[in-house]
Amino acid sequence: MNQMFDVIVIGGGHAGCEAAAGAARCGARTLLLTHKIETIGEMSCNPAIGGVGKGHLVREVDALDGIMARAADAAAIHVKTLNRSKGPAVRGPRAQADRKLYRAAIRGLLEAQPGLTILAAAAEGIETAADGGIAAVLTGDGRRIACGALVVTTGTFLRGEIHIGERRIPAGRVGDAPAVGLALAFERLGLPLARLKTGTPPRLDGRTIAWDELEAQPGDDPPEPLSWMTERITNRQVVCGITSTTPATHALIRANLHQSAVYGGRIQGVGPRYCPSIEDKVVRFAERERHQVFLEPEGLDDDTVYPNGISTSLPEDVQAAMIATMPGLRNARIVRPGYAIEYDHVDPRALSPALEVRSVPRLFLAGQINGTTGYEEAAAQGLMAGLNAAARASGGTANRVLTRGEAYVGVLVDDLVLQGVSEPYRMLTARAEHRLVLRADNAGLRLTETGIAWGCVGPERAARHQAFAAAVTDALARARSDSATPAALATGGIAMNQDGKRRSVLEVLALPGIDPALVDAAFPWLRDLAPALRSQLEAEALYAPYLRRQEAEMRLLEREERMHIPDNLDFTVVPGLSSEMRQRLSAARPATLGSAGRLPGITPAAIAALAVALRREG
Numbered sequence: 101m102n103q104m105f106d107v108i109v110i111g112g113g114h115a116g117c118e119a120a121a122g123a124a125r126c127g128a129r130t131l132l133l134t135h136k137i138e139t140i141g142e143m144s145c146n147p148a149i150g151g152v153g154k155g156h157l158v159r160e161v162d163a164l165d166g167i168m169a170r171a172a173d174a175a176a177i178h179v180k181t182l183n184r185s186k187g188p189a190v191r192g193p194r195a196q197a198d199r200k201l202y203r204a205a206i207r208g209l210l211e212a213q214p215g216l217t218i219l220a221a222a223a224e225g226i227e228t229a230a231d232g233g234i235a236a237v238l239t240g241d242g243r244r245i246a247c248g249a250l251v252v253t254t255g256t257f258l259r260g261e262i263h264i265g266e267r268r269i270p271a272g273r274v275g276d277a278p279a280v281g282l283a284l285a286f287e288r289l290g291l292p293l294a295r296l297k298t299g300t301p302p303r304l305d306g307r308t309i310a311w312d313e314l315e316a317q318p319g320d321d322p323p324e325p326l327s328w329m330t331e332r333i334t335n336r337q338v339v340c341g342i343t344s345t346t347p348a349t350h351a352l353i354r355a356n357l358h359q360s361a362v363y364g365g366r367i368q369g370v371g372p373r374y375c376p377s378i379e380d381k382v383v384r385f386a387e388r389e390r391h392q393v394f395l396e397p398e399g400l401d402d403d404t405v406y407p408n409g410i411s412t413s414l415p416e417d418v419q420a421a422m423i424a425t426m427p428g429l430r431n432a433r434i435v436r437p438g439y440a441i442e443y444d445h446v447d448p449r450a451l452s453p454a455l456e457v458r459s460v461p462r463l464f465l466a467g468q469i470n471g472t473t474g475y476e477e478a479a480a481q482g483l484m485a486g487l488n489a490a491a492r493a494s495g496g497t498a499n500r501v502l503t504r505g506e507a508y509v510g511v512l513v514d515d516l517v518l519q520g521v522s523e524p525y526r527m528l529t530a531r532a533e534h535r536l537v538l539r540a541d542n543a544g545l546r547l548t549e550t551g552i553a554w555g556c557v558g559p560e561r562a563a564r565h566q567a568f569a570a571a572v573t574d575a576l577a578r579a580r581s582d583s584a585t586p587a588a589l590a591t592g593g594i595a596m597n598q599d600g601k602r603r604s605v606l607e608v609l610a611l612p613g614i615d616p617a618l619v620d621a622a623f624p625w626l627r628d629l630a631p632a633l634r635s636q637l638e639a640e641a642l643y644a645p646y647l648r649r650q651e652a653e654m655r656l657l658e659r660e661e662r663m664h665i666p667d668n669l670d671f672t673v674v675p676g677l678s679s680e681m682r683q684r685l686s687a688a689r690p691a692t693l694g695s696a697g698r699l700p701g702i703t704p705a706a707i708a709a710l711a712v713a714l715r716r717e718g
């Protein structure tokens with residue numbers, strides 16, 4: 101094997117796979133170094149990709165030609181758009197995947213990627229160059245592999261430790277050894293490490309569940325693909341079941357809290373607020389009598405069922421008793437107990453907006469190692485780190501950065517590098533102040549052009565995107581100019597103020613509760629539009645007034661956002677800053693005035709002083 105690569109990616113999880121594929125798409129000779137080939141693309145926890153907020157990230161990764169959405173479509177066995185009854189801005193596409201098919205699809209996409217080599221080995225050390233930056237990776241089997249840039253995406257593996265009741269097992273996840281050598285290497289590099297935790301529920305044998313006693317939850321028909329490149333989903337679709345905890349479940353959990361690894365005080369790491377364990381739910385929402393549990397089949401030829409909503413670190417016998425208290429699960433057999441896992445993560449405030457460690461040139465971090473939770477959050481960071489590592493390795497600057505106004509990916513990275521994390525970070529639509537613009541349905545229109553400029557979008561997607569973007573522009577122009585009189589609209593059954601003013605197609609589409617069939621009858625050309633085009637018109641009509649206001653606000657903010665703060669600016673000599681502000685700014689080293697303004701505790705007065713100093717410098 102060639103022992104020199106432009107980019108090495110450590111870790112074949114969701115961050116690592118996107119990082120490796122992304123770097124290789126940009127032309128970097130890339131090595132994906134991961135423990136085991138068989139666990140590439142492994143879903144450590146729930147067998148699903150997407151959801152509210154997360155689905156937005158998946159579509160954005162897809163818009164930049166990432167692989168997650170295509171693999172999810174190839175593996176999808178139950179697809180549902182969450183929040184369908186709400187506005188398009190907060191709808192979340194979600195695909196439940198057959199685990200084996202998902203791993204196979206990811207591996208297939210990676211193996212087909214020119215410029216990408218895959219090697220099964222454990223990274224145990226890092227060698228630095230004279231400038232303090234990355235020079236090479238050292239593996240457990242004695243290799244030294246040199247690289248131009250390194251992306252580390254080790255997930256929950258850094259000094260990982262599983263907890264089940266009082267049992268502790270050193271592991272990266274069940275069945276996998278933890279990464280200890282790399283954690284020590286990070287300590288030597290002076291990276292700020294801290295502990296976090298997450299958990300997973302027991303898995304059940306589907307043949308022992310009384311499905312006929314449960315409410316069934318079918319997926320959407322037809323299932324909508326996650327990727328722009330997928331024509332349709334071809335796998336057989338399965339039905340999920342819905343059960344719930346009961347007062348008896350809660351009483352049992354309360355009686356055994358002292359045996360839970362989390363509540364017994366054996367875990368110090370903080371867990372995810374938005375994906376709490378069942379112990380957490382019972383304690384924090386003591387007034388609730390039941391919590392819903394979705395029973396999700398893990399594969400087409402696999403009887404394992406994932407009970408979504410009851411992650412736990414209680415002892416195995418208590419888990420079995422707990423399961424038996426839920427409707428339909430009286431005789432359910434546990435095939436693998438739930439567990440909590442505690443692991444090291446790096447404080448992401450040590451990173452630049454390109455996800456490069458500020459103190460170690462050419463070292464990039466992405467995924468759970470940065471304090472996030474979830475496959476989609478990992479993939480989004482992996483993609484950005486991979487693109488930046490490729491740019492860096494070719495002697496360029498790491499400037500592949502999306503703003504908060506452009507993408508959820510931008511919101512995610514900005515939140516991480518500026519605010520850090522106090523608990524595992526999960527994406528929520530509420531985190532995005534520009535969420536009316538950042539819809540899952542317009543990710544391609546927002547980002548693919550940028551991806552083409554960055555060199556990470558292949559010709560097939562580029563051509564498809566450009567044709568669609570042109571069609572949207574045409575359809576919008578026609579929908580703005582084509583209009584009808586109120587009298588004509590009323591004749592067609594559209595109730596309307598008879599003020600004599602003509603209404604455009606967009607104005608008619610924006611009428612509250614309008615029946616789409618009536619709009620089609622009034623403007624028959626709408627019937628010929630492809631569904632994707634039609635939904636762009638509907639979203640535009642619905643959000644146009646808000647969008648105009650939001651865009652004006654964004655322009656103002658972006659002017660600030662663009663005011664670059666030089667890397668070598670000494671905050672301690674900026675006139676007008678209090679010593680507290682100097683300390684906070686020096687610690688965080690924001691890259692722009694906009695990001696300085698979002699730092700916790702930074703006052704408007706400090707921003708004004710900084711703006712004056714920057715204008716003077718510039």
Ligand code: FAD
Binds near residue numbers: 115144253278
């Ligand atoms: P991972 O998917 O963990 O991948 C890490 C990869 O790095 C693995 O392939 C590993 O083999 C490899 N690796 C590690 N160290 C080395 C090394 N030294 N050398 C070579 N290869 C190495 N997410 C949620 O959203 N909700 C949840 O409730 C939830 N619960 C979870 C419960 C458990 C028990 C676990 C383990 C994870 C859970 N997750 C949950 C998190 C989800 O699995 C992760 O967010 C996601 O997988 C992170 O992706 P990643 O790419 O950062 O890391």
